[in-house]
Amino acid sequence: MEFLRPATWDEALAAKAEHPSALPISGGTDVMVELNFDRHRPSALLDLNRISELTAWESGRYEGQEGEVIRLGAAVPYARITRELSTELPGLSLAGNTVGSPQIRNRGSVGGNLGGASPAGDAHPALLAAGRDVLVEAESVRGTRLIPIDEFYVGVKRNSLEPDELIRAVRIPVADGPQQFSKIGTRNAMVIAVCAFGIALHPKNGTVGTGIGSAAPTPRRAVDAEEFIGGELAERGLWQSGGLIGPAAIQRFGELVAAAASPIDDVRGTAAYRRHALAVMARRTLTWTWNEYTQSLRSAA
Amino acid sequence: MRVTFTANGREVEADDVWEGESLLFMLRERLGLPGSKNACEQGECGSCTVYLDGAPVCSCLVAAGQVQDREVRTVEGLADPQGSLDEVQQAFVDAGAVQCGFCTPGLLVQSHDLLERNPQPSDNDIREALSGNLCRCTGYEKIMDAVRLASARKCSSSEVAQ
Numbered sequence: 001m002e003f004l005r006p007a008t009w010d011e012a013l014a015a016k017a018e019h020p021s022a023l024p025i026s027g028g029t030d031v032m033v034e035l036n037f038d039r040h041r042p043s044a045l046l047d048l049n050r051i052s053e054l055t056a057w058e059s060g061r062y063e064g065q066e067g068e069v070i071r072l073g074a075a076v077p078y079a080r081i082t083r084e085l086s087t088e089l090p091g092l093s094l095a096g097n098t099v100g101s102p103q104i105r106n107r108g109s110v111g112g113n114l115g116g117a118s119p120a121g122d123a124h125p126a127l128l129a130a131g132r133d134v135l136v137e138a139e140s141v142r143g144t145r146l147i148p149i150d151e152f153y154v155g156v157k158r159n160s161l162e163p164d165e166l167i168r169a170v171r172i173p174v175a176d177g178p179q180q181f182s183k184i185g186t187r188n189a190m191v192i193a194v195c196a197f198g199i200a201l202h203p204k205n206g207t208v209g210t211g212i213g214s215a216a217p218t219p220r221r222a223v224d225a226e227e228f229i230g231g232e233l234a235e236r237g238l239w240q241s242g243g244l245i246g247p248a249a250i251q252r253f254g255e256l257v258a259a260a261a262s263p264i265d266d267v268r269g270t271a272a273y274r275r276h277a278l279a280v281m282a283r284r285t286l287t288w289t290w291n292e293y294t295q296s297l298r299s300a301a
Numbered sequence: 302m303r304v305t306f307t308a309n310g311r312e313v314e315a316d317d318v319w320e321g322e323s324l325l326f327m328l329r330e331r332l333g334l335p336g337s338k339n340a341c342e343q344g345e346c347g348s349c350t351v352y353l354d355g356a357p358v359c360s361c362l363v364a365a366g367q368v369q370d371r372e373v374r375t376v377e378g379l380a381d382p383q384g385s386l387d388e389v390q391q392a393f394v395d396a397g398a399v400q401c402g403f404c405t406p407g408l409l410v411q412s413h414d415l416l417e418r419n420p421q422p423s424d425n426d427i428r429e430a431l432s433g434n435l436c437r438c439t440g441y442e443k444i445m446d447a448v449r450l451a452s453a454r455k456c457s458s459s460e461v462a463q
Binding site: 001031032033044049103107 | 302319320321323342343344345357358359361362363364411429432
């Protein structure tokens, strides 16, 4: 096995072009488990720890995205996302704070979740919910490619990166409304999600974003649920009035989220339980975010 | 490959390191630092917790080659070089927070970091900080006592200093 240790991003891209089968390693919290148990032995490891721009984030405006955007370096650890970006990216901060343990959150990053593309990755539901204009910045010696988050996940632990590409950053619009994340596990730390759900209210364009984790071959959006609740809020003028959504619509939203999943039975839970739990999490997180939204309307009035 | 880094304030060098080897293995088997314990090898138990550039991490999940030119501090580096125990270590002894002792090094490093960042943690803060460290003997009560004791001593000694 080779250990490639590029000192700069350009060197990393060159190394990946020359060794397309090299496995990128940053926090190591997934990669090292595979190596320790000898489940996988790549031809080379490509260490990204020395590339400082990967652990930096910046805010700005970018083409193809509305409003202010956080360009989050691929290797910014979850502990820092929660500490530094809880206002700008509340959903991702909440999700990141449920990853593993404090030690894991000091190393693990969104780039790692995206690279691994496990359906159980905690960042995915939050990224999907944050909007269809969340973009993964994939780079190679050939140039930069912006992959919309909805096109990023293509199968179980498979993403749409080309063999010579590395993830440089993720561009995530700054939240324009309340966001929530909910996850089911056997205890409050160190759990792989049985299933998870992310939600984001987008009052600016009158939409609601969702993301389902651990209940389908890939992380996925509950499209019908989003359209239903978006239509409900618009038709009844609720974005303006801040009125109650009401139990019937909340119930329907939960059912549509559950219907969007295609879960399986496995050691962590049954398919039926996952569907049930998703409906419950969808109802709860919708209620939490809507309450927060109506409170912000009232305090602004 | 050869890996050169700082371990507990001292420059060290390990030779013939396998490319897929963990920092934990290198510390224990090549550098004579067996304080960090090897249990789960998947980041579940926290027994191998060390500081890497000041942040506590599971050393079983860091590739040895990744620490080139960086700073590692293990449980062996908590006590001062004259041999007197760190406040957290002394509190674990005094509170009886050690039974078989296997989880202790990781708990010490993680508790040390907690008290550096937050000298007066609430019980919830302690539980959250130690949520990635498993102990199968104590039921955690004595460990909670030890961290509270270390916190009380730390706060009273800093008051005296003022």
